Amino acid sequence: MDILLKVKIFCTLAIVLGLICAKHVACSRHRQYHPGRKMSSGDNNNEDLVTSFPGQPHADxxxxxxxxxxxxxxxxxxxxxxxxxxxxxxxxxxxxxxxxxxxxxxxxxxxxxxxxxxxxxxxxxxxxxxxxxxxxxxxxxxxxxxxxxxxxxxxxxxxxxxxxxxxxxxxxxxxxxxxxxxxxxxxxxxxxxxxxxxxxxxxxxxxxxxxxxxxxxxxxxxxxxxxxxxxxxxxxxxxxxxxxxxxxxAVISDETHREIRESCDFKSSNPWINQTCCDAVDELLAQYHKIDMYSLYTPVCFATAARSNDQSTKSVMSYKRTLKMMPxxxxxxxxxxxxxxxxxxxxxxxxxxxxxxxxxxxxxxxxxxxxxxxxxxxxxxxxxxxxxxxxxxxxxxxxxxxxxxxxxxxxxxxxxxxxxxxxxxxxxxxxxxxxxxxxxxxxxxxxxxxxxxxxxxxxxxxxxxxxxxxxxxxxxxxxxxxxx
Incomplete structure (x- = not known):
């Protein structure tokens, strides 16, 4: 508690001296926000004002x-x-x-x-x-x-x-x-x-x-x-x-790319009626499923790998033929x-x-x-x-x-x-x-x-x-x- 108190005192002094407390991560995580400024003129939102958000860093x-x-x-x-x-x-x-x-x-x-x-x-x-x-x-x-x-x-x-x-x-x-x-x-x-x-x-x-x-x-x-x-x-x-x-x-092969290009008419109302197209797109999704499709060059989260595996595969297989979207x-x-x-x-x-x-x-x-x-x-x-x-x-x-x-x-x-x-x-x-x-x-x-x-x-x-x-x-x- 003594260390925490010293940190709080330091932050208070930093504000007074015009320093930017947000740069000091050690202090910013321990300071709770206490509203000190009036709401904008004409606004009446006391019931929605967030006053004690758990773990909130200091904010003005x-x-x-x-x-x-x-x-x-x-x-x-x-x-x-x-x-x-x-x-x-x-x-x-x-x-x-x-x-x-x-x-x-x-x-x-x-x-x-x-x-x-x-x-x-x-x-x-x-x-x-x-x-x-x-x-x-x-x-x-x-x-x-x-x-x-x-x-x-x-x-x-x-x-x-x-x-x-x-x-x-x-x-x-x-x-x-x-x-x-x-x-x-x-x-x-x-x-x-x-x-x-x-x-x-x-x-x-x-x-x-x-x-x-x-x-x-x-x-x-x-x-x-x-x-x-x-x-x-x-x-x-x-x-x-x-x-x-x-x-x-380099996520898919030349062959998969060629198959999709030749068999998929994405401008049609339902491109998924062509089984060759479906199989080739499934192959694309299978390769992406081994990495993070949303960020090609960063690691995946192993903590949720099992859950993501089950959820994403089911959603992709059942959905891409209808709304042309992926989860x-x-x-x-x-x-x-x-x-x-x-x-x-x-x-x-x-x-x-x-x-x-x-x-x-x-x-x-x-x-x-x-x-x-x-x-x-x-x-x-x-x-x-x-x-x-x-x-x-x-x-x-x-x-x-x-x-x-x-x-x-x-x-x-x-x-x-x-x-x-x-x-x-x-x-x-x-x-x-x-x-x-x-x-x-x-x-x-x-x-x-x-x-x-x-x-x-x-x-x-x-x-x-x-x-x-x-x-x-x-x-x-x-x-x-x-x-x-």
Whole structure:
């Protein structure tokens, strides 16, 4: 106790002297947050304010968590976690972050493993401070969507049987307007939507709803742009990118690649009626199953190998012939991050602090709901037509790809974006971060595409500092840094 007391005293002095306590990991993990700043003018959210989050490092900003009911009749409610910007939250934009799956948690991935200020520690029991959290540049809102994901729920059982893109977009749209009732000072704030993976469908679909309904002044949301990481975009091009990337990165043989190229018509309504195609794609998936498809060059998590083996094989074999999607296997630089998050969010004190439960009647939280994935009813084969609509509406669209991801590889995104036939305004060139080439980018009329060198599917997990710099450029509407 004496050592801990000395650490706390040191941290307090460091703050007084203007030092940055977050750099001192030993102290930051032991200091609890005590809200000292008033809420934004006009907002009344004392019931959602998080005041004693277990293991939370010191923070000079407020965060809120709780539920927003999106359908009163059926009792559908989405769980959110909102972080105010670290400095000047009243002046900075609002960004909504969505993860995909479909069926995976934005709290478990985006908030806890990637861009949130508090990352789950390697023992699944504590938190560590993220020095590259995106709430350094914006107010960031995470939502577990649709119902059935994470803590989000419905009181009507049949809701879980009819989940798909359209319902998800409409619920997310209703969520925003009802969330603004809780936080009215953000209603007219500059707004962006960001996400990754299957959120490559969610984000444009929600943006389209906003653009369409903004014609009614009372419903106006000041949406300025969307940011998409390793996004599922167009099924035919995505699949061909998966195949060509696996071959070009020596995951499959020349023979398997040739068989897929010759027998699979990914542009048809059902490419899986061809048995030769099915067998060849099964071979591709079997080879990827031996490594982490989401990060080709990092280790797998042996702690969950048996569980992943059983779950993933069944899902792939039963699903690729219907919706042309594959289940999430694992993402992030640390291959066991999913397990740490699961352990953390199933703690009674954590659920109570986040207002997800009373601390006694616990919710069974999982990072991905495979039942949602397997029962997904409505998936648009392509959101390229929506891209065209959003570009015409003047929205800023940035797309980025971690170039070591095999699930939605850089080739998939390049193939998909090429169908837009946009005029190039700035040709292919490197962009820099910390004096190193961080990736390459190209600008088009209405769209920017960039790569992250050496990053897997969840780019901020691999390149936290670089992704924050990239995010800052996006918000400013400036090209990524082009010089050392």
């Amino acid at each position: 900003f407020q965060h809120f968590a709780g539920y927003v009911t999106v359908n009163e009749t059926n009792g559908r409610a989405l769980f959110y976690w909102f972080y105010e910007a670290i400095t000047n939250p009243q002046e900075k934009p609002l960004v909504l972050w969505l993860n995909g799956g479909p069926g995976c948690s934005s709290v478990g991935y985006g908030a806890t493993q990637e861009i949130g200020p508090f990352l789950v520690d390697s023992d699944g029991q504590g938190l560590k401070y993220n020095n590259f959290s995106w709430n350094r540049e914006a107010n960031v809102l995470f939502v577990e969507s649709p119902v059935g994901v994470g803590f989000s729920y419905s009181n009507t059982t049949s809701d879980y049987e009819h989940l798909g893109d359209d319902l998800t977009a409409n619920d997310a749209y209703n969520f925003l307007h009802k969330w603004f009732l809780k936080f009215p000072s953000y209603r007219t704030r500059t707004f962006y939507i960001a996400g990754e993976s299957y959120a490559g469908k969610y984000v444009p679909e929600l943006a389209e709803l906003i653009v369409d309904r903004n014609m009614e002044p009372s419903l106006h949301i000041d949406l300025k742009g969307i940011l998409l990481g390793n996004p599922e975009t167009s099924d035919a091009e995505d699949w061909m990118g998966i195949v060509d990337y696996a071959w070009s990165h 999430r296997i694992m993402g992030g630089f640390d291959p066991c991050l999913d397990d740490y998050a699961t352990a953390f969010y199933n703690r009674p004190d954590v659920q109570k602090a986040l207002h997800a439960s009373d601390g006694h009647s616990l919710k069974n939280w999982s990072i991905c709901n495979y039942k949602i994935f397997n029962n997904w009813e409505d998936s648009k084969p392509s959101v390229i037509p929506i891209y065209k609509k959003l570009i015409s509406a003047g929205l800023r669209i940035w797309v980025y790809s971690g170039d070591t991801d095999g699930r939605v590889p850089v080739l998939s995104t390049r193939y998909s974006l090429s169908t837009l036939n946009l005029r190039i305004t700035k040709p292919w060139r490197p962009w820099y971060h910390e004096k190193e080439v961080s990736g390459w980018f190209q600008e088009y009329e209405g769209l920017t595409f960039a790569t992250f060198r050496g990053a897997g599917h969840d780019v901020p997990s691999f390149k936290p500092s670089g992704s924050l710099a990239f995010f800052s450029s996006f918000l400013l509407g400036q090209s990524p840094p082009e010089t050392k």
